[in-house]
Amino acid sequence: MPRNAWRVAAASALTAALFATSSCSDDGGNEKKANGDGTKAAKPLKWAGCPAPTPLEGGGQAPPKGWECATLDVPLDYAKPEGETIPIALIRAKARDKDKRLGSLVFNFGGPGGSGISTLPGAAKEYEALRSRYDLVSFDPRGVGRSAPVRCEDDKQLDAYYSQDASPTTPQQEKEFVDNIRQFQEACERNSAKVLPHVGTSNAARDMDRIRQALGDEKLHYFGISYGTELGGVYAHLFPKNVGRAVFDAVVDPTKTSEEGALGQAKGFQLALGNFAQDCVDRGDECKLQGSTAKEIEANVIKLQKELSAKPIAGIGDRRLTETSATNGIAQALYSKELWPLLEQGLDEAEGGQGQLLLALSDALNGRNEQGQYSNIGAANAAINCADSKDRYTLEQTKAKLPAFRSASPVFGDFLGWAMMGCTDWPVAGAWETPDVSAPGSAPILVIGNTGDPATPYEGARKMAERLGKGVGVELTYKGEGHGAYNSGDTCVQNAVNSYLLDGKTPSAGTVCTATKEATGTPVAPEPPAGA
Numbered sequence: 001m002p003r004n005a006w007r008v009a010a011a012s013a014l015t016a017a018l019f020a021t022s023s024c025s026d027d028g029g030n031e032k033k034a035n036g037d038g039t040k041a042a043k044p045l046k047w048a049g050c051p052a053p054t055p056l057e058g059g060g061q062a063p064p065k066g067w068e069c070a071t072l073d074v075p076l077d078y079a080k081p082e083g084e085t086i087p088i089a090l091i092r093a094k095a096r097d098k099d100k101r102l103g104s105l106v107f108n109f110g111g112p113g114g115s116g117i118s119t120l121p122g123a124a125k126e127y128e129a130l131r132s133r134y135d136l137v138s139f140d141p142r143g144v145g146r147s148a149p150v151r152c153e154d155d156k157q158l159d160a161y162y163s164q165d166a167s168p169t170t171p172q173q174e175k176e177f178v179d180n181i182r183q184f185q186e187a188c189e190r191n192s193a194k195v196l197p198h199v200g201t202s203n204a205a206r207d208m209d210r211i212r213q214a215l216g217d218e219k220l221h222y223f224g225i226s227y228g229t230e231l232g233g234v235y236a237h238l239f240p241k242n243v244g245r246a247v248f249d250a251v252v253d254p255t256k257t258s259e260e261g262a263l264g265q266a267k268g269f270q271l272a273l274g275n276f277a278q279d280c281v282d283r284g285d286e287c288k289l290q291g292s293t294a295k296e297i298e299a300n301v302i303k304l305q306k307e308l309s310a311k312p313i314a315g316i317g318d319r320r321l322t323e324t325s326a327t328n329g330i331a332q333a334l335y336s337k338e339l340w341p342l343l344e345q346g347l348d349e350a351e352g353g354q355g356q357l358l359l360a361l362s363d364a365l366n367g368r369n370e371q372g373q374y375s376n377i378g379a380a381n382a383a384i385n386c387a388d389s390k391d392r393y394t395l396e397q398t399k400a401k402l403p404a405f406r407s408a409s410p411v412f413g414d415f416l417g418w419a420m421m422g423c424t425d426w427p428v429a430g431a432w433e434t435p436d437v438s439a440p441g442s443a444p445i446l447v448i449g450n451t452g453d454p455a456t457p458y459e460g461a462r463k464m465a466e467r468l469g470k471g472v473g474v475e476l477t478y479k480g481e482g483h484g485a486y487n488s489g490d491t492c493v494q495n496a497v498n499s500y501l502l503d504g505k506t507p508s509a510g511t512v513c514t515a516t517k518e519a520t521g522t523p524v525a526p527e528p529p530a531g532a
Contacts, residue, residue, distance in 0.1 A: 040081075042213035045070040050091060053118040057145035058367060058375040063121040068092050072214050074142070074207050076198055086195070088207055089146035091117045092137045093124060103244070104215045105134035105501065106208065108141070110226030110250070112201070113380030115145035126487050127223075129498050134221065141231075142207060143199035144380045150195060152188040152379040155372055159319065162366050165309070166324040167414035177418065178395060182425055188379060189427045196428045199380070200387035201435070205235040209242060219244030219443070221501070225484055226250040226456055232445070233437030233464060236472070240442040245501050249448045250484035253460030254437045254467050258391040258423075259401065262416045263408055264457045270409035272334040272454035273298060275481060280344060288348040301330070302410055304350055313355045316363075321355025327415055329361035334454045336482040386423035390430035393420045437464065442472045444506050446497065450488075452481035465509075474506050480515030490515055 050069040052062040070092075073085040095101040105127075109119045116138025124136055140147040153161060161184060168174040188196065208231070212220040221244040224232035229248035236243050256264060277294035280287040291297035305323050312320035333343035339361075346357035367375035393401075398421050405417030423430065439445075445468055449461025458477070465473030478485035478493050485493045492513030499505045 042072060042074075042210040044216065045072060045090065045214045047092065050117075053115065054146060055369075055373040056149050056151075056376040057115040057118040057140065058377075059369050059371070059373060060118060063091070066093055067121055068094075069117070072207075072211060074210050076148075076195070078203060078206055086142060086148035087146070088139055088142065088211065089117055090137060090139045090211065091120055092135050093121075093131060095135050096132050100133050101135070102133045102502070103135070103217045103219070103221055104137045105130055105221045105223055106211060106215075107136065107138040107223045108225065108228030108231050109138070110228050111144070111377060111381055112141070112227045112231075112384035113144055113377040114227075115140050115375065115377070117145055118375075123487075129494070130223075130501055133502055135215075137211075137215065139207075139211060141204045141380075141384075143195060143383055145376065148195050149192075149376045150188060150199060150379040150383040151191040151376060152184055152382070155374050157187070158366075158368075158374050158378070159372070162328075162362070162368075163319065163322050163325060165322070166327075167309075167418055169309075174395065178421070181421055184382070185425055185427065188383060192379070192383070193427070196383055196387065198387075199383050200431055201231055201234050201384065202238065202431070204231055204384075205238050208235050209239050212242060217244070220246070222246040223501075224248050225486075227252060229447075229456075229464065230254065230435065230437075233439070233468065234435055236439035236442045236445060236468065237435075237437050240439040243439065243442040243445065245443065245504065246445045247448070247486075247497055247501065248445060248461075248464060249486050249497075250453055250456045251447055251449055251461040251464045252456055253463045254435050255463045256460075257433050258385075258389045259393075259420060262420060263405060264459075265455060266405050266409035266413045266416045268454040268457040269331055269334060269412045272452060272481070273301070273330070273411055275452055276334065276340050276343060279340065288344055290351070298411065300351070301347065304347070305411070308350075308355075313350065313353050315355045315359040319359065321350065321359045324415070325362040326350060326355065326358045327412065328365050329358035331412065331454075332361040332365040334482075337480075337488075338482070382422060382426075386426035386430060387428050388431055388435070389423060390433050391420070392424050392426070392430070394424065395421070437467045439468050439472050442468070444474050444500075445472055446476060446500050446506060447473050448476045448478060448485045448493065448497075450478045450480055450482065450485045452479075453483050455483050474509050476507055477510070477512045478515065479512065485513070488515060 047068040047070045050063045050067050053060050070090045071087045072090060074088055075081050076084045076086045107116060107120055109116060117140050120136060120138040127136055142148055143150045161180060164180055165173050168177045220242055222232055230252040232246060232248055233254055274294055277297035280289055280297060281294055289297050291300055308323040308326050312322045315321040329346060333339040346361060350358050367377040402417045405413035447461050447465045449458040451458045461475055465475040476496055480488050482488060486497055490513055496507040
């Protein structure tokens with residue numbers, strides 16, 4: 001993960017900095033009618049075969065036969081609709097039943113900064129039931145992957161950036177921390193100055209309405225996960241009459257400032273770590289970790305952090321496992337209960353002096369592949385968060401807030417507290433403290449909260465449902481673990497979602513689904529396997 005933020009993503013990780021836009025007014029006044037902003041209607045897309053994802057999208061193999069890709073040109077600056085354009089890259093798999101096709105179902109898997117182009121093909125099997133009647137569609141949002149990507153530091157610089165101390169304890173370490181953030185931000189401005197003012201969430205929402213038009217759909221049918229729920233909420237505010245059937249899973253709380261969101265994450269990750277530790281204890285002798293109680297296992301994690309702070313251990317190649325990378329790796333594994341065995345193994349190996357597995361988990365969180373290439377998820381995450389959030393914290397303000405973070409989480413608090421400085425000297429002003437997601441006149445939106453979610457705490461779902469407005473937000477609770485609910489494999493959740501998206505039947509508000517031991521699912525998280 002970026003040292004200055006944990007992204008919220010169904011495929012990513014973590015800070016709950018809040019997100020919004022750039023140069024256009026965000027009151028939505030001219031957005032209530034399609035193309036009321038002065039832009040021409042989007043042209044139909046020209047679909048063709050897909051190339052392999054670029055390194056900035058995470059790399060990998062080209063999607064299998066049957067997947068199609070296209071590019072849509074949108075205004076760089078919606079205040080100048082006839083001015084310069086940028087490309088938005090899209091991907092789709094056509095519906096299985098053409099006779100019963102409902103339209104397109106557009107996915108955003110989170111981040112901000114996650115590539116839909118690289119994520120959807122690997123995740124599509126989880127949505128096979130939905131593909132029966134929908135084309136499955138995703139995209140790289142502006143600033144991401146193939147869509148006018150934000151570029152900051154190169155791979156070698158990022159290796160150094162991610163390995164350095166993200167929880168400084170001495171004046172010298174504090175200076176190095178602040179200098180590292182400033183150097184990263186200067187690289188972003190130097191390499192991406194043209195796009196930085198325009199990558200905020202409201203502009204991405206405007207792009208989604210252009211995508212809807214280009215797909216030929218009267219309404220936008222949408223599945224937003226983690227940060228994708230924030231993007232979906234902003235879209236619903238700007239274009240309430242254009243909302244079709246929509247689902248928000250792993251919901252970002254739209255009422256929290258970046259500080260409040262980060263504190264919520266600190267509590268959420270600490271809760272998830274405690275649940276992991278208790279599960280290990282409950283398995284008795286099968287558990288590899290030392291400690292007869294969950295608290296003892298947590299204490300050993302803190303002990304490991306301190307040891308790594310003093311002396312990093314062997315990692316991968318000539319790279320060492322530091323306290324920062326170990327904490328990143330732990331956070332990555334808490335995104336899904338299916339990753340708990342890897343966390344147990346990684347902690348056990350690290351206690352024995354071998355840090356390869358925790359470093360590999362940290363690399364996945366930061367978008368680093370085995371060839372040492374980074375996707376641009378870190379750069380895009382910083383650019384979108386800082387274009388959105390007005391919050392800018394000085395060193396003194398940050399240090400004053402650290403006790404509250406440490407109280408919220410002895411393991412993750414320091415890291416999330418210091419992360420608040422990620423936008424301090426950003427060259428673009430932020431748009432808001434919290435986003436407006438009120439959507440009077442919108443179709444119902446199914447809003448799902450998971451009681452064990454570390455990155456987007458459960459309470460955010462209710463706040464989102466309330467802010468969407470009466471008759472719009474329909475809340476469903478999943479009593480489970482991990483980031484998100486649909487991809488846990490829980491049949492109660494999946495039946496409720498499928499019934500709405502396929503048949504238009506919303507569950508009763510307040511419906512509760514309880515996880516079974518079998519419902520571990522295949523995670524669409526975190527990225528580069530993703531907000532919030």
